[in-house]
Amino acid sequence: xxxxxxxxxxxxxxxxxxxxxxxxxxxxxxxxxxxxxxxxxxxxxxxxxxxxxxxxxxxxxxxxxxxxxxxxxxxxxxxxxxxxxxxxxxxxxxxxxxxxxxxxxxxxxxxxxxxxxxxxxxxxxxxxxxxxxxxxxxxxxxxxxxxxxxxxxxxxxxxxxxxxxxxxxxxxxxxxxxxxxxxxxxxxxxxxxxxxxxxxxxxxxxxxxxxxxxxxxxxxxxxxxxxxxxxxxxxxxxxxxxxxxxxxxxxxxxxxxxxxxxxxxxxxxxxxxxxxxxxxxxxxxxxxxxxxxxxxxxxxxx
Amino acid sequence: xxxxxxxxxxxxxxxxxxxxxxxxxxxxxxxxxxxxxxxxxxxxxxxxxxxxxxxxxxxxxxxxxxxxxxxxxxxxxxxxxxxxxxxxxxxxxxxxxxxxxxxxxxxxxxxxxxxxxxxxxxxxxxxxxxxxxxxxxxxxxxxxxxxxxxxxxxxxxxxxxxxxxxxxxxxxxxxxxxxxxxxxxxxxxxxxxxxxxxxxxxxxxxxxxxxxxxxxxxxxxxxxxxxxxxxxxxxxxxxxxxxxxxxxxxxxxxxxxxxxxxxxxxxxxxxxxxxxxxxxxxxxxxxxxxxxxxxxxxxxxxxxxxxxxxxxxxxxxxxxxxxxxxxxxxxxxxxxxxxxxxxxxxxxxxxxxxxxxxxxxxxxxxxxxxxxxxxxxxxxxxxxxxxxxxxxxxxxxxxxxxxxxxxxxxxxxxxxxxxxxxxxxxxxxxxxxxxxxxxxxxxxxxxxx
Numbered sequence: 022x023x024x025x026x027x028x029x030x031x032x033x034x035x036x037x038x039x040x041x042x043x044x045x046x047x048x049x050x051x052x053x054x055x056x057x058x059x060x061x062x063x064x065x066x067x068x069x070x071x072x073x074x075x076x077x078x079x080x081x082x083x084x085x086x087x088x089x090x091x092x093x094x095x096x097x098x099x100x101x102x103x104x105x106x107x108x109x110x111x112x113x114x115x116x117x118x119x120x121x122x123x124x125x126x127x128x129x130x131x132x133x134x135x136x137x138x139x140x141x142x143x144x145x146x147x148x149x150x151x152x153x154x155x156x157x158x159x160x161x162x163x164x165x166x167x168x169x170x171x172x173x174x175x176x177x178x179x180x181x182x183x184x185x186x187x188x189x190x191x192x193x194x195x196x197x198x199x200x201x202x203x204x205x206x207x208x209x210x211x212x213x214x215x216x217x218x219x220x221x222x223x224x225x226x227x228x229x230x231x232x233x234x235x236x237x238x239x240x241x242x243x244x245x246x247x248x249x250x251x252x253x254x255x256x257x258x259x260x261x262x263x264x265x266x267x268x269x270x271x272x273x274x275x276x277x278x279x280x281x282x283x284x285x286x287x288x289x290x291x292x293x294x295x296x297x298x299x300x301x302x303x304x305x306x307x308x309x310x311x312x313x314x315x316x317x318x319x320x321x322x323x
Numbered sequence: 324x325x326x327x328x329x330x331x332x333x334x335x336x337x338x339x340x341x342x343x344x345x346x347x348x349x350x351x352x353x354x355x356x357x358x359x360x361x362x363x364x365x366x367x368x369x370x371x372x373x374x375x376x377x378x379x380x381x382x383x384x385x386x387x388x389x390x391x392x393x394x395x396x397x398x399x400x401x402x403x404x405x406x407x408x409x410x411x412x413x414x415x416x417x418x419x420x421x422x423x424x425x426x427x428x429x430x431x432x433x434x435x436x437x438x439x440x441x442x443x444x445x446x447x448x449x450x451x452x453x454x455x456x457x458x459x460x461x462x463x464x465x466x467x468x469x470x471x472x473x474x475x476x477x478x479x480x481x482x483x484x485x486x487x488x489x490x491x492x493x494x495x496x497x498x499x500x501x502x503x504x505x506x507x508x509x510x511x512x513x514x515x516x517x518x519x520x521x522x523x524x525x526x527x528x529x530x531x532x533x534x535x536x537x538x539x540x541x542x543x544x545x546x547x548x549x550x551x552x553x554x555x556x557x558x559x560x561x562x563x564x565x566x567x568x569x570x571x572x573x574x575x576x577x578x579x580x581x582x583x584x585x586x587x588x589x590x591x592x593x594x595x596x597x598x599x600x601x602x603x604x605x606x607x608x609x610x611x612x613x614x615x616x617x618x619x620x621x622x623x624x625x626x627x628x629x630x631x632x633x634x635x636x637x638x639x640x641x642x643x644x645x646x647x648x649x650x651x652x653x654x655x656x657x658x659x660x661x662x663x664x665x666x667x668x669x670x671x672x673x674x675x676x677x678x679x680x681x682x683x684x685x686x687x688x689x690x691x692x693x694x695x696x697x698x699x700x701x702x703x704x705x706x707x708x709x710x711x712x713x714x715x716x717x718x719x720x721x722x723x724x725x726x727x728x729x730x731x732x733x734x735x736x737x738x739x740x741x742x743x744x745x746x747x748x749x750x751x752x753x754x755x756x757x758x759x760x761x762x763x764x765x766x767x768x769x770x771x772x
Contacts, residue, residue, distance in 0.1 A: 078615040084596035085620045169425035176427070262421040265377060265408035265429070274410075281411045283382035283484075284532065284587035284604070285611050 067299070074098050074293040081288050098289035099297075105279075108294060111268045112275035117301065119185045119271060120253040123192035127249050128242065130193065131200025136230055138201065139208035140216075150205060157198035161258050164194060172263055187263040188271070192253050199252070200245045207241030208234065243312035247305060254302055272298045373404040374659050374666060378433035378651075379412035382607050382686050389682035390670070397669050403662055416734070422654065430657035431666065434650050436719040437730025439478040443471035447653040450476045452664050456671040460691030464713055467724045468690070469650045478650035479667055482680075482687035485646045485712045486535050486635060489594055489608045490601040493619075493629040494521050503601075506543065506569060506636045513577030513600065521600035523577040524593045526585040526739070527570070527746055531647065533585075533739040536603045538645040541566050541738070542721065543638025548732070548763065553723030554771050559760040562640065567745040567752035574746035583743055597626055603635060603644075606685055609705055632708045635715060646716045648690075648725070685709060728770035737762050 069088065073081060077095040080086055102108040138150045168191050176182040181190065211234055219229040235242065260274045270278065276294040280287040306313065376394055381387045391407040398405035408429065410418050415433065422428030423445050439446065453476040457463050463480060471477035488503065494516055495502060503509045513523035526533035541548065546563035549556055574582070581589070593599035595612040597620040602608060611617075612627040619626050635644035653663045669675060673693060680687050685699055685706045700709040720729035732738070741759040744750040750758065 079617060082592055082595045082612075082615050082617045083620065084592070084598050165421065166424045169421045169427075173425040173427040182427075258417070261410065261414050262418060265410060265418065266406070267408070274414075277411045277414065278380055278409055281413075282380045282384065283412055284591055284607050285382055286588045288588075 067296075070292045070295050074289060074296050076289055078289060095289075098293035101287070101290045102293055102297070106275070106290075107268060108272070108275065108297070112270055112272045113297075115185050115269060116254060116271040116273075116298075119188045119192065120250055122189045123196060123253050124246055124249040126189070127193045127196035127200050128245055131197050131204055131245060132235070132242065134197065134201040135204030135208055136234065139205045140213070150202075153198045153201050153205075157195065157202060161195060165258055165262050168194065168259070169262060183264050183266040183269050185264070185269060185271070188256075188259055191259050191263065192256060196249045196252060200249055203245050203248065204238070204241055207238055207244075211237050240312045240315040243309050247309060247313050250305060251302055254298075371404055372659060372662070373406060374398060374431070374662055375406045375408065375429040376431040376666075377408045377410070377415075377418065377429040379415045379435075380409045381683065382605075383610075383683050386679060386683040386687065389679050393670055393675055393679070394666065397666050401662060401665070403659070426656040428654065428656075430659045430663045431651055431653055433481070434478050434652050436648055436733065437725040437727055439469045439471055439650060439652060440725060441727040441730055442652070443473065443477055443727075445655050446471065446477040447655050447657070447660050447664075448475045448477065449479055449653065449664065449667070452668055452671075453479055455668065457691070459673060460671065460676065460689075461693035462691075464690050464692055464695060465648075465718060468648050468718050469652075470724055472727075478652035479671065480690040481649040481651055482683075482689055483646040483648045483713070483716060483718075484605045484686065485688055485709070485716055486532070486539065486603045486605060486644050487632040487708045487712055488601050488635060489604050489606075489630055489632055491521065491594070491597075491599075491626075491629055492631050494519075494600045502631075502633050503636055504634075506540070506573075506638050509601070509636050510569070510573055510577055513573065516600040517577050517579075521598065522579045523573065524585075524590040524599040524602040525573070525578065525582060526587070526590060527574065527582050527743040528585050528739060529736040530585060530587045530739075532587050532590060532604060533742075534733050534736060535645040535647065537570070537738045537742050538719075538721075539603075539635055539643055540570065540638065542643035542645070542717065543636070543640055544569070545638075545640030547722060548738070549720060549723050549729065549767070551722040553720055553726050553729070554767065556760060556763045556767050558763055559756055563756050564752045566638075567742060567755055570742045571746045571748075571752065580747075583747065594630065595626055596620070606632065606706065606709075610684065610686070630705070632705055634708055634712060642715045643721075644712070644716050645719065645721070646688075648718045649687075688713065726770065728767045731766050731770070732763055735762075735766075 072089065072091050075094045075096075075098075076091050077093070077097065080092060080095075086092070106112075134153070138146060138153070172182060172187050172191065175190070176187075181187045215237070216229050216233055219233040220226075224232060255273060256271070257273045257277075260271045261277075264270050264274065267275070267278075272294070276291065276298070280291045280294065374394070376390075378387070378390065381390075387407075387409060394405045394407050412435075415435070418428075419432060419434070419438070419442065422432070423442060434442070448471075453469075456479060465480065465483075468480045469476055469478040488509075490502060492502070495512060498512070498515050498519070500508075500512050500515070503512050509523065516522070525536055527537075538548070541563060544562045544566035546560050546566050547557050549558075590599065590602040590604055591608040591611050594602050594604075594608050595615060595617040597617075609627055609630050609632065612625070612630060617626045618624060619629070635642060651667060653660055653667075657663055670679070671691070676689070676691065676694060677697070680689060680694055680697060681699060685703070688709060689695055689697065695713060696710045700706040719725040719733055723729070737759055741750075741755040744758075745752045745755040
């Protein structure tokens, strides 16, 4: 509004000032065009999931119809999830609880571990850092077998098998090393002099961590939260092995059990479940994208 | 609520609460906990018996519902708590591996093919109830299935899932052909129908269907993967090479390259969509066409009306086909072996076994002779093949028994890989078979130790 006023009242000089040069507009257009293939590639699976979830069974099975568009909108795949499964009633809620609690635990412990490894000087600190990284590299397909023993041992005293507590206990085994490694890099980008000033002002080490370092590390911490949340939300193997009770399952396993029956896939409902399952993550990323980007880049350049 | 004379909270410590009493109580609790932790054995007090059953999700949800109903009915009658759990069939091996590792989990488990052999030392011997159930059900159609490494019965055979040809009868009639009886017929008719846009659909990929069908083809040519001793690798033969040559011709003339990337669902969709002229598949392809109300393209006619099932084709060495064999077993670590056996007897009692069979809508093909000619199969012309296909059907590892080695080769999709290599020309049939022999020998060497 203001600019238009200035353009009409300020005369020709103001118009010339506000006008974007042609070369810049061309450059922007070229950038957007260059981005298009990437966008199409990245969003294509989501598009297909979305479109398929709105198709009727007949349309999905009709290979003569275009897979890229739908003839009409059908809600039968969503209503099936509502009426024939416990997708909303249990799986989504379980996944939300498991993901939230294990993320809180992992990020809390990861912050302390990363700070210690990034800032403190003690014997073997480098080796610890490398060990954390190596721990992260151990694949889940190997880790799940010893973890079964651990969960069974605990289950003898406190019944946690077939409850989401078994996941809340085991997810940090892969989340903590990841968060620690990510935040180690981020903490190293924060100048130590700032922390020293806090000590001179009378802060203890913990005080400096909570009052000075953590506020400066917010983008990195949010990045760690996002990654942890996504990893937990998508986790499949531990959930499969530790939980078989239908009502205690998470989305990833529940959907698989209920909607894939032998060689019959409830394809439309599978797509509907996939789409609904991504919504919380998309919302989370939508709100925290700026922090996520800066968290990743600042940690990366150190 | 009465107040304690010793102050708030003291009622928790008992009537003679005192500092000494508290210390004694604390010491007892701590000692008890230490004992439990040291021995690793939880106290039995207050533990309720719970019978837990794990199966893979059935193709027909009603079959799972009926099984659950029977389990609950049994639990009520016996006064035990019961739990019925399911996982997707492809995920069952991971769950079983986890339970074996932890020696904890369900009591009764659903197993497939070579699992009884693979988990032989972890499964309870069920010879006693096997005999009883067999006697009550008119005997078993296959006496080799479900045996452990020591030859004893480790699982109770449940049902098999056969692979007839599911074929579009209208398309075959249009070209003036009869329904195929041999693999040569399949090639000839398939070639003609492919030219009209209706190829044959047999997976040459990492899918269960591919594994079963290719074994059936191999046997139909007189080839075998292993000798009858279940130990000696016998894949490298003229018959096996001829079979691979035929697979290559079938792929080139009657199929499309998409079969190289198919999973177990794709052939169903190909048939239901009206594209494929024939596939080899359990009745699920037909049933899903019914369920999805799939139409012949460009018409209002339901495609299931023109789909029928016929026997798997004959090869130079006769008519043979493989099938998924399901069974149920009881883990050795189960604390409820007696009650688990009792439930299996209850479930396999003729009346209950029949209800389960009915609920599966013909998908479960019984391994008990008394149900082999069940009236269900006469109720729909699409199921006429069912009572007879068992004559030509073999379990994994045939002419031997389903072993852990045979199961491992199955799990690694070695035969589909060899067939795909021969079909696409990445290897000659001879080279593909030679490579397969090498891979199999390594696996059998490990398991034969």
